[in-house]
Amino acid sequence: MLASNHKRILRNTAMLYMRMLLAMAVGLYTSRVVLEVLGIEDFGTYHVVAGFVALLGFMQGAMTTATQRYFAFDLGQNEGSNLRSLFNTSLQIHALMAMCIALLAETAGYWFVSTQLTIPPDRLDAALTAYHLSIAAFAVSVMTVPLTAMLMANERMGLFALMSMTDVLLKLVAVLLLSYLASDKLSTYAALLLGVALISFSGYLLINHTLFPAVRLQWGWDGERFRSMLGFTAWSTWGNLAAAMSGHGNNVLLNIFFGPAVNAGRSIASQANGALNQFVSNVQAAINPQIIKQYAAGQHQQMHELVQKASKYNFFLLLTLAMPVLLYTEQLLGIWLAAPPEYAAVFLRLTIIASLIESLSRPMMTLAQATGKIRLYQTVVGGLLLCNVPLSFLALTIWQKPTLVLWTSIIFEATALFARLIILRRLTGMAVVRYLKLTISRVIMVSSTAGTINYLMVFESASGLTLFLGLLINVTSTIITIYLLGLDNLEKKYLSKITTKSCRKFFNFSTN
Template sequence: MLYMRMLLSLAVSLYTSRIVLNTLGVQDFGIYNVVGGFVSMLGFLNSSMSSATQRFLSFEIGRNDSFQFARVFSMSVSIHIFIGVIILILAESVGLWFVNVHLTIPPERLSAANWVYHFSVIAFIVGVISVPYNSVIIAHERMNVFAWVSIVEVSLKLLIVFMLLWFGFDKLKLYAVLVFVVSLIIRFIYSIYCNRNFPESKFRLFWDKPLFITLISYAGWSLWGSAAGVLYSQGVNVLLNIFFGPAINAARGIAYQVQGAINSFVSNFQMAMNPQIIKSYASDDIKYMHQLLFQGAKYSFFLLFALSLPIIIETEIILKLWLKIVPEYTVIFTQLVIVNILIDSISGPLMTAAQASGKIKLYQGVVGGLLLLILPLSYLFFKLGFPAESTFYISILISIIATYARLIILRNLVHINIVYFLKVVVSKIIIVCSIAIFIPLTFRIIMVESSFRFVLVGLSSITCTLCSIYFIGLNKTEKEYLFLTLQKTFNRVFSKKIIQHKS
């Protein structure tokens, strides 16, 4: 049911994106993406504290210490409010100056861009303050809450689309205001849910210097990695704007919406697994933690690959069906972004293992440094006249290097066996991909573009991928577990239908 709700959210979200692009136009859509993305560059302050909050809350649950859990939560809320104030000051001073002076925005749309900027800043700060509440839900492994709230969120954003069509006000300005209102509503939903379901999540203002230092020192080491991740991602978006104009930001925005749509399935899977990794480390069950690491990395890739393969092969026709307007570069951007997240999907459980250990100085320093290289390398390639997509090739190469660097560091942190990881995870991934892609790619090459080819490629992609994963990607124990899980699901659904029929 969780993934059915996610599919519904995905369908509504993609439809909403199409209408927003058509309503705003390529230029305004690009302006919204680059300005909103620039605001999120300040999120490195929040991202570092977010990982610290999740780690310590899950850790206290692993120790069964509800009193300390409540103290960690309240201290985290106070820190996030302080972070929100810092972001507001930076955004409305240095950030506002940069947007008005350095971004490539047509003069007649500068006023609308400022509306987008101010409301994006406020919406972002609302999101910052929501982090501790989201972390509580994750720590308690109530992942279905996110699925239900996501349905509410996409429904509200669908309402935004119709309001854009109804009102004659400047559509870019109106869109920025309405997105802010939605973020405010979602913020209250999460806080109300936490207050009603988790008594320890009620905010109490207090001061505990040792706890504050513990949280901040952990977040401090995360700060470099978070800054690198945000700066390279949104920094590249700014570089694309400066070198190629706002239309290229529209193409990148669409590519990342596709990425977000398919990656949401893996994100929810990893979100459910992350607390288990941290709790197993906290309870000193290292063997089980290693098992979660290997399975999490492999399953994350397989799940994402099954969703991604037909999209990668038939990107152009999918974008034509989805969008009325397909900005230049959107096809190649989408394909390369998906390849990149496939590589990064392996690293999710590895990141969590490093966070669980609490010894993240070397990890964040090395991985953050590698990711940050993407920004100057992209700038250099753009200055040398390379095309816009070159930044994605750079990102893919760095992601591969960063994944191996994570393994080397984790060998010392949590005693992971790199050779075993390469054998049971990476080698199986390579074999599965090589076999699964052959038949659908052959259809793509030898057949002319048509609806029949599109259906054939889609069906063959799904069939070949699932068969390859089952017969090659899974071991005997994993196959037995999958069979039992499917059997239980079938029996549960079938029994419900019998009860409904009798009644």
């Protein structure tokens, strides 16, 4: 990450962090308010219903990947000369996709939700209303994808962060309004989120239309581009279906075996873990365009180095934030929520472990997408992840323990990581041994050392000032361990240079 273009990555990451901090703070607060207003049963019901809509929309993730890849690749290879055609083709595919998802959700999906999910009979009508509204909101979000992809490919992270923060604030307003509305809270909450989705789409459309000449509706049909993007999407769909089944499919299994109360615990764990992962997602979002553009320009050595270092930095960043949560889970959940749902603590710990493993894979996912040759990658990796649900079903049938779905996720995430390495060696010539030596070995050394040290320094029954001190010690010791064991000499020098420069700027600003 020491090349000249990494200043842009750092600047874009800083923009995304501003957005993330607001999103995390508002998201944690709104989760608490929604849990209090809806109650545990309605809260769990909404998330399993909305999660099922997201499961049906696995194709959106595939098209998002394809859109961002094609936009960034064209900017890296052709300086954006084909962006208008690519944008219009993408818009046509997304419109078709939104209609297909809505049709599938309102037929087969409606039958499954109304007959197979465990929903209290007196709440079924409200749950189905929320389901219809969630489908509409999801269709709007599908149409927003080409607009967000255009901002990301052009590395306009400041505007993306601004729009994201606006979306977060609108959702906060929706939650605050929910407390004062006398109608059914569950269906009203879904209606308010649909309104937020429509406003966000309008804002993205206005910004893109103003900034980029490529964002212009153009009648016509580019069959070759359509087939190319659709072919890429077809194989990406397999991987995204596997990821969706791995997450939302297991949520459906928990609902069938244990009911919505356990879904509430899983939802809380997912939201807390999602807040932690926003830090990693912001770094990865800033790096993704560079990986694709370097591949398009044939700069493979720099690209492999960027992927290797990004994997390591993703893990270290998430570890720094996750370590105190892993060791003080109950105390932190108690501060966040007045009465955390059952299994929330153990679900959160296991979800974080799976996310730590997955954080290593994120740059490799982008590299595989950059090549455009994803048939083998998606077949193998998608097949591995898709095995998660049937094996979770078998484990639940035998042992009846909710945590088993998380343990299977951890196993398959680790297996998929090494499968990605082997496939990328074939696709791009990536050196597996070098990756294991410079990334995996340092990750294992840092996590085992920091975990042992922090476990020995945990304050039992910590609260108030004691808890704050424990968290501070935990984060500090993890950062020191990363610096001493996780970074090479060149990285240490670069970090010292950046830190010294930042401190000087801050000191000069304070004295003026």
